[in-house]
Amino acid sequence: MPTVNVTLYGDIAQYAGGNHIATLNLDLPEGAVVEDLLKKISLPPEERGYLFINAVLFDAPGLYASQDETLHDQDHIGIFSTRHMWPYQYRDGIHLSNSLKDALREKGPIHNTYRSFNL
Amino acid sequence: MAKKLLRINMSNQSFDYEDLPPAWAKWGGRGLTSTIIANEVEPTCHPLGPNNKFVIAPGWVSGTPAAPSSGRTSFGGKSPLTGTIKESNSGGLSSQKIAKLGLAAIIIEGTPPAGTWYTLVITKDGVTFEDADELMGKGMYEVDELLWERYPNQPAVIGIGPVGEKKLSNAGVSINDPENKPGRYAGRGGLGAVMGARGVKAIVVDDTGGPGVDIADPDLFKQGRVKLRDAIMEHDLTKPEGGLNAYGTNVLMNIINEAGGLPTRNFSAGQFEGAAQISGEMVAEMVEERGGEGMTGHACHPGCIIKCSNIYPDKEGEAIVSVVEYETAWALGANCGIDDLDYVAEMTYQCNDLGLDTIEAGNTIAIAMEGGAIDFGDKKAALGMFDEIRSMSPLGRILGQGVEATAKAFGVHRVPTVKGQSMPAYEPRAIKGIGVTYATSTMGADHTAGYTIAPEIAGVGGDVDALSNEGKADLSLTFQAATAFIDSTGYCLFIAFPILDIESGWAGMAESVAGVTGMDITGEDVISLGKEILRVEREFNQQAGFTAQDDRLPEFMLYEKLPPHNEVWSISDQELDEVYAWVNGQ
Numbered sequence: 195m196p197t198v199n200v201t202l203y204g205d206i207a208q209y210a211g212g213n214h215i216a217t218l219n220l221d222l223p224e225g226a227v228v229e230d231l232l233k234k235i236s237l238p239p240e241e242r243g244y245l246f247i248n249a250v251l252f253d254a255p256g257l258y259a260s261q262d263e264t265l266h267d268q269d270h271i272g273i274f275s276t277r278h279m280w281p282y283q284y285r286d287g288i289h290l291s292n293s294l295k296d297a298l299r300e301k302g303p304i305h306n307t308y309r310s311f312n313l
Numbered sequence: 314m315a316k317k318l319l320r321i322n323m324s325n326q327s328f329d330y331e332d333l334p335p336a337w338a339k340w341g342g343r344g345l346t347s348t349i350i351a352n353e354v355e356p357t358c359h360p361l362g363p364n365n366k367f368v369i370a371p372g373w374v375s376g377t378p379a380a381p382s383s384g385r386t387s388f389g390g391k392s393p394l395t396g397t398i399k400e401s402n403s404g405g406l407s408s409q410k411i412a413k414l415g416l417a418a419i420i421i422e423g424t425p426p427a428g429t430w431y432t433l434v435i436t437k438d439g440v441t442f443e444d445a446d447e448l449m450g451k452g453m454y455e456v457d458e459l460l461w462e463r464y465p466n467q468p469a470v471i472g473i474g475p476v477g478e479k480k481l482s483n484a485g486v487s488i489n490d491p492e493n494k495p496g497r498y499a500g501r502g503g504l505g506a507v508m509g510a511r512g513v514k515a516i517v518v519d520d521t522g523g524p525g526v527d528i529a530d531p532d533l534f535k536q537g538r539v540k541l542r543d544a545i546m547e548h549d550l551t552k553p554e555g556g557l558n559a560y561g562t563n564v565l566m567n568i569i570n571e572a573g574g575l576p577t578r579n580f581s582a583g584q585f586e587g588a589a590q591i592s593g594e595m596v597a598e599m600v601e602e603r604g605g606e607g608m609t610g611h612a613c614h615p616g617c618i619i620k621c622s623n624i625y626p627d628k629e630g631e632a633i634v635s636v637v638e639y640e641t642a643w644a645l646g647a648n649c650g651i652d653d654l655d656y657v658a659e660m661t662y663q664c665n666d667l668g669l670d671t672i673e674a675g676n677t678i679a680i681a682m683e684g685g686a687i688d689f690g691d692k693k694a695a696l697g698m699f700d701e702i703r704s705m706s707p708l709g710r711i712l713g714q715g716v717e718a719t720a721k722a723f724g725v726h727r728v729p730t731v732k733g734q735s736m737p738a739y740e741p742r743a744i745k746g747i748g749v750t751y752a753t754s755t756m757g758a759d760h761t762a763g764y765t766i767a768p769e770i771a772g773v774g775g776d777v778d779a780l781s782n783e784g785k786a787d788l789s790l791t792f793q794a795a796t797a798f799i800d801s802t803g804y805c806l807f808i809a810f811p812i813l814d815i816e817s818g819w820a821g822m823a824e825s826v827a828g829v830t831g832m833d834i835t836g837e838d839v840i841s842l843g844k845e846i847l848r849v850e851r852e853f854n855q856q857a858g859f860t861a862q863d864d865r866l867p868e869f870m871l872y873e874k875l876p877p878h879n880e881v882w883s884i885s886d887q888e889l890d891e892v893y894a895w896v897n898g899q
Contacts, residue, residue, distance in 0.1 A: 201567075201589070203567050203568075203592075203594055204556075204559075204560070204594065207594075213597075213598060213601070214560075214594040214595070214597045214598050215567075215589055215592070215594040215595065215598070217589075244568060244571075246571040246572065248877075249571065249572060249573035249583075249584065249877050249878065251572060272567065272571035274567070274568060274571075275556075276549060277549055277550070277554075277555055277556035277559060277560075277564075278556050278560075278564055278568055279550040279556045279557060279564055279565070279810060280565065280568050281809070281810075282746075282792075282813075283746050283747050283750065283763050283789075283792055284565065284569065284574075284739050284744060284747060284760075285572070285744065285746075286744065286745065286746025286747065286785070286788065287743075287744050287745030287746045287747075287748075287785070288572045288573075288574060288743060288744055289572070289573065289743075289878055
């Protein structure tokens with residue numbers, strides 16, 4: 195059974211008992227994916243902004259590129275609220291997951307949010 | 314009434330009003346400071362000598378009624394830190410008051426007799442030259458208080474702390490905020506030393522009775538400012554309770570750390586285990602827990618509707634300092650291995666009082682730690698470094714000179730500078746796009762030199778694959794040009810978010826500028842006008858002796874692998890050289 199470390203930043207920290215920032219360790223069933231994690235902490239997908247796994251960006255606000263990513267024992271997942279900004283030039287060249295790269299090739303370079311694509 | 318130039322000669326304490334030369338008339342803010350420096354300052358002059366000048370210019374729309382978040386003032390000169398042309402801008406009270414006096418720019422030139430210091434008092438009636446003896450040696454908190462007691466109408470106060478008086482290369486220019494605290498700094502590049510070299514301790518600006526700002530086309534201006542205001546108020550990052558309003562720029566701390574791009578312990582790692590403890594989220598926690606004078610959503614200048622500043626309180630709820638923002642918290646925190654916000658706030662207060670740029674100061678302490686003077690993470694010893702600077706001990710004078718001087722003093726080779734200026738809070742080995750801007754900016758390593766305009770919006774480099782290293786030269790140039798334009802408007806750079814995502818906001822920015830100035834420009838002209846400014850700055854630097862070989866990141870980044878991704882800098886020199894090849898017709 196994998197144990198993962200999760201930190202929630204911003205107002206979504208409330209889903210882990212915090213105010214602006216909260217960290218918790220979670221036991222997940224073998225083969226659990228990001229979608230399972232979000233359900234376990236009752237975090238609505240539309241409230242999820244940037245999502246990192248082990249210092250790699252797996253998702254962006256308004257995209258759903260990480261839902262099927264399998265989580266492993268000792269993974270660290272950082273999840274941000276949709277209010278978190280990240281100017282383009284401060285993320286130009288960072289490590290991205292393959293699934294996010296595929297999504298960006300379809301949707302175009304990272305905006306502050308892709309929400310409008312999903313309306 | 315057309316805006317005037319106010320020229321102040323410190324050699325004989327005289328002043329004169331001049332018409333703007335036609336070739337300069339279209340510029341404001343950074344465009345004007347850089348144009349004046351390029352035309353009136355010999356590029357090879359010594360930055361602290363008699364031939365350098367100190368130039369101040371509000372942006373195009375500053376001082377107009379209801380232009381949102383438009384209180385930025387540009388300061389220019391030849392930098393003692395970099396040897397390049399320099400523009401550094403700030404919020405605070407000065408921009409709108411200078412503009413309302415009908416001034417496009419203030420040029421301060423000449424040198425008074427050695428040991429003579431002045432406070433310049435600028436009103437609608439002209440300039441008076443007051444003896445500044447009483448202010449000498451005082452920190453900026455006391456200077457601001459004394460000058461508000463002495464002069465009516467709550468004037469703007471532009472000043473230098475003890476570090477600027479000694480003409481050290483990390484001296485910033487302080488501007489008072491609406492609460493008359495010296496939390497707003499044109500920090501980068503040592504322009505406080507340039508002001509000190511003119512024999513000026515402080516400048517008091519009272520706009521009472523001033524003519525105000527002429528608006529060439531009031532209908533167009535209104536149309537533009539309303540579009541821009543609506544975009545700011547609608548966007549998730551800039552609206553009330555949005556990301557910037559809630560967490561300030563320090564909303565970035567945890568994101569950059571999660572991405573592995575947070576420079577830690579003098580750029581030796583890309584993640585800091587204590588990042589969350591010094592983040593914007595933690596500032597919000599502290600403000601809520603401690604209450605009192607603490608607040609988020611603080612405005613750094615009148616008329617700001619984004620309000621990304623904060624007032625950080627101590628355990629009793631009394632204000633320690635405004636503002637603990639991202640680059641400051643990173644420089645004095647993560648980069649020194651310090652995870653205590655109270656100490657970060659205390660060190661920020663020291664920077665504001667002494668007149669130091671917080672980015673350069675934090676990097677300098679990290680270099681001293683690397684060199685063994687004190688240990689990484691030793692917060693008490695780090696705070697003690699400011700006592701050395703205040704007392705102007707030999708060590709303090711070295712620290713006041715910034716990173717490169719301190720690295721030489723301590724024999725450190727991991728020196729994170731470009732053109733003499735230290736890098737801000739984004740690791741170029743992990744975030745390669747920003748590295749291109751650090752390397753090639755006309756200002757030295759500067760995170761605000763290439764601000765966000767996504768490629769497909771800017772219309773240049775729109776076919777670039779953002780997932781590869783290819784094409785980053787085009788992107789960086791586009792970003793740098795857009796930034797040069799915004800730096801000329803008087804608008805805060807953070808309007809970049811809504812004008813990126815909301816098309817009417819982009820048009821509104823350009824229309825508001827066109828409405829004030831009468832220039833026939835639209836959103837299509839932003840990049841070309843920005844490039845005109847960059848050309849002026851680049852050519853000044855070339856004449857000062859800078860070449861393509863100066864457009865490089867420090868050597869250690871080519872061979873030291875940065876954890877956690879263990880990457881080195883990998884953008885080729887050829888790619889870097891393409892950014893400004895157009896200046897020389899290549």
